[in-house]
Amino acid sequence: MFDFIAHHFADTKLRRTPEQEARSRYLIGSVPFQRWMLIPASMLAQMCAGSFYAWSVYNGPIAHMVEAESVQEIAETFYISVAFLGVASCIGGPFLERYGPTKIEIIGGTLFMLGQMISAVGCYLKLVPVLYVGFGVIGGTGIGLSYITPIAATAGITRPYNAGLPRKRGFASAGAVGSVLAAGSVIASFSQAALLSALGPIYTFIVLGCTYFVIQVIAGLHSHGHVPDPQAPHHDSEDTVHHNAHHDAHHDHHDATGLVASVSQAPSPVPAAKKMVDPHGSDPSAPGNPFFVDLVSRNFIMVCAIYFLAVIPGLVMVSRIANIAQTAFTGITASTATWVTGVNGLFNVIGRLLFGVLSDKINRMVLFMVSISLTIVSLVLLLISFHTGSFALFLPFMWCLTMCYGAPLGVVPSLIAEVVGPKNLGALYGIATTAWAMGGVIGGVGFTAVIQSQVASGVESSRIYDICIYAMLPLASLGIILTIIFYFLVRRDRQAVRGTVPHPTSNQRA
Numbered sequence: 001m002f003d004f005i006a007h008h009f010a011d012t013k014l015r016r017t018p019e020q021e022a023r024s025r026y027l028i029g030s031v032p033f034q035r036w037m038l039i040p041a042s043m044l045a046q047m048c049a050g051s052f053y054a055w056s057v058y059n060g061p062i063a064h065m066v067e068a069e070s071v072q073e074i075a076e077t078f079y080i081s082v083a084f085l086g087v088a089s090c091i092g093g094p095f096l097e098r099y100g101p102t103k104i105e106i107i108g109g110t111l112f113m114l115g116q117m118i119s120a121v122g123c124y125l126k127l128v129p130v131l132y133v134g135f136g137v138i139g140g141t142g143i144g145l146s147y148i149t150p151i152a153a154t155a156g157i158t159r160p161y162n163a164g165l166p167r168k169r170g171f172a173s174a175g176a177v178g179s180v181l182a183a184g185s186v187i188a189s190f191s192q193a194a195l196l197s198a199l200g201p202i203y204t205f206i207v208l209g210c211t212y213f214v215i216q217v218i219a220g221l222h223s224h225g226h227v228p229d230p231q232a233p234h235h236d237s238e239d240t241v242h243h244n245a246h247h248d249a250h251h252d253h254h255d256a257t258g259l260v261a262s263v264s265q266a267p268s269p270v271p272a273a274k275k276m277v278d279p280h281g282s283d284p285s286a287p288g289n290p291f292f293v294d295l296v297s298r299n300f301i302m303v304c305a306i307y308f309l310a311v312i313p314g315l316v317m318v319s320r321i322a323n324i325a326q327t328a329f330t331g332i333t334a335s336t337a338t339w340v341t342g343v344n345g346l347f348n349v350i351g352r353l354l355f356g357v358l359s360d361k362i363n364r365m366v367l368f369m370v371s372i373s374l375t376i377v378s379l380v381l382l383l384i385s386f387h388t389g390s391f392a393l394f395l396p397f398m399w400c401l402t403m404c405y406g407a408p409l410g411v412v413p414s415l416i417a418e419v420v421g422p423k424n425l426g427a428l429y430g431i432a433t434t435a436w437a438m439g440g441v442i443g444g445v446g447f448t449a450v451i452q453s454q455v456a457s458g459v460e461s462s463r464i465y466d467i468c469i470y471a472m473l474p475l476a477s478l479g480i481i482l483t484i485i486f487y488f489l490v491r492r493d494r495q496a497v498r499g500t501v502p503h504p505t506s507n508q509r510a
Contacts, residue, residue: 041222042150045105048112048212048219049146050184052081052139053345056322057192057338062201066126070455071323072448073128078319079444080136081143086437088144093430101149102220108145109216115139116209123201135205146216148430185345193338291424299419300428302486304435306368307412309479311436312443313375313472314405317382318344319444321398327461329391340395347399351406356414364415365487371407372479374400379476383469386462409436419490446471 025032055078063071088108096104118134188208195204294300317324321344322337355367378401385394413429420428447468454464 037222041219044215045109045146045150045219047184047187048109048216049143050345051188051192051208051212052078052085052135052143053185053318053348054188054192054341055081055135056318056320057189057196057341058201059320059323060326060334061196062123062131065123065201066128066131068128070452072452074131075320075323075448076445077131077136079441079448080132081140082315082319082437082440082444084137084140085144085147086434086440088141089148089433089437090430092145092148093427096149096430097427104145105149105220106217108142108147108149109213109220111142112139112146112216113142113209113213115142116205116212120202120205120209123205144433148433150219185348186342189338189342189345193335291427294420294424294428295431297420299486299490300416300432302482302489303412303416303419304432306479306482306486307408307432308435308439309475309482310368310372310375310408310439311405312439312475313379314401315436315440316443316447316468316472317398318348318402318405319440320447324398324465325391325394328386328465329389329394332391340398344399344402347403348406351403352410354403354410355407356410359411359414363487364411364418365483365490367411368408368415368483369480369487371404372476372483375404376473376476376480378404379469379472383466386465389462443472 056075058077059071059074062068063074066074068074092104092108115134115136115138118138119131120134122128122130122132122134192204192208195207199207322334322341325332325337325340326334351371355371359367378397381397382394382401385391385397412432413425416428416432417425450467450471451464454467
C-alpha cells in the first residue's frame with residue numbers, strides 16, 4: 001500500500017508522446033494555442049467551482065421540500081462536499097502532473113454535473129442521503145479536480161504549463177485566478193436564489209448542472225496547450241522550473257532541508273533529451289525521494305497546521321451565512337439574506353486578491369498574522385452583534401471575517417513554493433488542501449452539532465452561536481502563535497544558509 005502511495009505522488013512524469021506534444025500547440029485544427037488563453041479559461045472553470053460557496057442559499061428551500069427535521073441537516077451537505085473536495089485535490093495533483101489540465105478539468109466538470117443531477121433526484125425522492133452522495137461526494141470530488149486544475153495551469157504548479165506566465169506567484173494563483181473561485185459564489189448566490197424562486201430546487205440543480213458542465217468543458221479544451229516562451233525557446237518543462245525558481249523576486253534556492261533561501265545561483269543546464277516530452281518524473285522507489293523529503297519537512301507541516309487553524313472560522317461561518325442572518329436577527333427576509341450572501345462572496349474575492357498580490361511584496365507569514373488577528377477581532381464583534389441584535393454591526397465584521405478567510409487561500413500556494421520549493425508543488429498543494437478541508441469538516445460538523453443541541457435546549461436565537469465562537473477564538477489564537485514561531489524558524493534557517501553559501505560571482509549575478 002505504501003509503495004502504491006509513494007508511486008502515485010512521486011511519479012510526475014508527463015504522459016505525452018512527441019505527436020501529442022506537437023498537437024497540443026494547436027487549439028482546434030490549425031488555430032494555434034496562445035498562453036494567454038489559460039487565464040480566461042481558468043477563470044471560467046474557477047467561477048463554476050466556486051458556486052458551491054453559495055450553498056447556504058439552498059438550505060432553506062431544500063429543507064422545506066424534503067421535509068427535513070432542520071435546516072442544519074441540509075447544511076451538512078456542504079461539509080461533505082468540502083471533505084471530498086480536499087480528498088480530490090490531494091489525489092488529483094499527481095494526475096494533473098501526468099495528464100495535463102484538459103482531461104482533469106473535463107472529468108471534474110462531468111462529476112460536478114452528475115452530482116447536481118443526483119441531487120435533483122434526491123430532492124424529488126425526498127431522500128437527504130441521496131443529496132449527500134450527489135452534491136457532497138460526487139459533486140465535491142468534481143469541484144476538487146476543477147479547483148486545483150486552473151491554479152496549477154496558471155501559477156506554475158503544473159510545471160509543463162507555466163512557461164511565460166507571471167513570475168509573481170501570489171498574483172498568478174490568487175490575483176488572476178484564485179479570486180474568481182470566490183467570485184463564482186457571488187454570481188451563484190443570486191442566480192440560485194432566482195432559480196429557486198422560479199423553478200424550485202430540482203430544476204435549479206438541473207439547469208445549473210448543465211450550464212456549469214458546458215462552461216467547464218469549454219474551459220478545459222482551452223487549457224491544454226503548452227507553448228514555450230518565444231523569447232526563450234530553449235526553456236521547457238524542467239528547465240522552465242529552474243529558470244523561474246532562480247529568477248523569482250527573491251531568487252529562490254531550494255536546499256536539502258526544504259528551506260528556500262535568498263541566494264543567487266545560476267540554474268543547471270538541462271540535458272537536451274529532457275526537453276522533448278518532459279520526462280522529469282522521479283523514481284518513487286529511490287531512497288530519499290524529493291517528494292517525501294518535502295512532504296515530511298518541518299516547513300510543509302507547519303504550513304498545513306497554520307492553514308488548518310486559519311480557515312476554520314471563515315469556512316464554517318461562510319457556509320451558513322444566510323441562515324445566521326435570519327436566525328440571529330429579527331426581520332431579516334430570505335431576499336435580504338441572499339443579498340448578504342452575495343456581497344459576502346465579494347469580500348472572499350477581495351481577501352484572495354488583496355493578500356495574494358501583497359504576498360509578492362510583503363512577507364507571507366506576516367500576512368498570515370494580520371489575517372488571523374483580524375479574524376479574532378471579527379469573531380468578538382460578531383458575538384457582540386448577536387447579543388445586541390445589531391445587524392448593522394454584524395454586516396461589516398462578517399464581511400471582514402470572510403475577507404480574512406480568503407487571505408490564506410490566496411497566500412498558501414505561493415507560500416509553499418517559497419518555503420518548501422516549486423518542484424513538487426502540484427502534489428504538495430493538493431495535500432495542503434486537505435488541511436483546508438479538515439478545517440471545514442471538523443469545524444462544520446462540530447458547529448452543526450452544537451447549534452442543534454442549543455436549539456433543542458431552547459436557547460434563544462441570539463445565543464445559539466456563543467459556544468461555537470468561544471471555541472473558534474483559541475484555535476485562531478493558536479494559529480497566530482504557530483505563525484510567529486514559524487516566522488522566526490524560517491528566518492533563523494535562512495541566516496544559517498546565507499552563512500554557508502558562497503557569494504555569487506559577477507557572472508552568476510548576470
